[in-house]
Amino acid sequence: RAAPMPSLGQLLGGGRYFLISFRDVSQARRIDRMRSDFVANASHELRTPLASLRGFIETLQGPAKGDEKAHERFLGIMHEQATRMSRLVDDLLSLSRLELKSNIVPDEMVDLKPLLGHVCDSLQPFAAELGVQIHLDLPEQAVEVAGDRDELTEVFENLVENACKYGQEGKRVEVQLSAADFEHPEVTVTDFGPGIPPEHVPRLTERFYRVNVEASRSKKGTGLGLAIAKHILTRHRARLVVKSEVGQGTVFTVKF
Numbered sequence: 001r002a003a004p005m006p007s008l009g010q011l012l013g014g015g016r017y018f019l020i021s022f023r024d025v026s027q028a029r030r031i032d033r034m035r036s037d038f039v040a041n042a043s044h045e046l047r048t049p050l051a052s053l054r055g056f057i058e059t060l061q062g063p064a065k066g067d068e069k070a071h072e073r074f075l076g077i078m079h080e081q082a083t084r085m086s087r088l089v090d091d092l093l094s095l096s097r098l099e100l101k102s103n104i105v106p107d108e109m110v111d112l113k114p115l116l117g118h119v120c121d122s123l124q125p126f127a128a129e130l131g132v133q134i135h136l137d138l139p140e141q142a143v144e145v146a147g148d149r150d151e152l153t154e155v156f157e158n159l160v161e162n163a164c165k166y167g168q169e170g171k172r173v174e175v176q177l178s179a180a181d182f183e184h185p186e187v188t189v190t191d192f193g194p195g196i197p198p199e200h201v202p203r204l205t206e207r208f209y210r211v212n213v214e215a216s217r218s219k220k221g222t223g224l225g226l227a228i229a230k231h232i233l234t235r236h237r238a239r240l241v242v243k244s245e246v247g248q249g250t251v252f253t254v255k256f
């Protein structure tokens with residue numbers, strides 16, 4: 001007897017098998033490339049302050065030996081570079097710790113009102129140094145979300161710090177908690193700075209992505225803050241939405 005004809009399902013199944021394995025290979029390649037880009041970026045970011053430290057040490061041992069003034073100035077710069085490396089290592093460790101954590105939503109009930117109050121209070125001196133005023137707008141009632149207090153604090157610290165750093169001197173930064181929809185509270189952080197050109201917006205949460213690398217470095221940025229924020233918010237089943245208008249300012253919204 002002739003062999004039965006393969007069913008359409010079997011035929012399509014075979015086709016699908018090839019398609020899936022092809023996709024898996026390209027996905028694996030993409031992940032490999034992302035991983036090696038990340039290692040290259042991280043090494044570059046660490047190597048820059050290291051090279052500068054080495055250069056200053058050699059100068060202090062050689063041409064600037066015995067020069068008191070140069071000593072003081074160079075030690076100041078070396079301290080800054082070492083601090084920059086520590087910040088970078090801290091952020092890299094934060095990222096890798098978050099990657100190891102499961103995606104289970106942390107279930108502590110966190111009241112966002114005192115949390116945001118604490119974030120804004122702790123950043124007031126930093127904002128004042130930059131000539132920025134932080135305004136906090138909270139609703140009457142408590143607004144609780146299931147989450148991890150420290151992680152959420154890290155997210156809002158980063159957003160408010162960025163709004164102060166990249167906003168405009170003399171202008172304000174507004175932090176608003178809205179619980180109009182009680183089940184889905186939102187926090188917006190608004191600045192009235194130069195804004196972000198639209199082509200950069202979709203890439204802001206990539207690791208080491210910076211609109212202007214020099215501006216970020218000079219403002220003590222590592223380029224990892226928003227990548228960390230995105231990781232944390234994904235764990236919390238929350239979204240980060242960015243709206244920006246060049247010349248007007250930027251609004252980062254966390255939607256729980």
Ligand code: ADP
Nearest residue numbers: 162163166210211212216221222223224225226
């Ligand atoms: P960084 O450590 O450089 O601040 P982030 O990951 O926190 O890194 O932010 C990534 C980049 O996004 C910044 O370098 C900056 O170019 C841009 N950015 C973030 N927040 C703002 C903002 N409020 N206004 C303008 N640009 C911003």
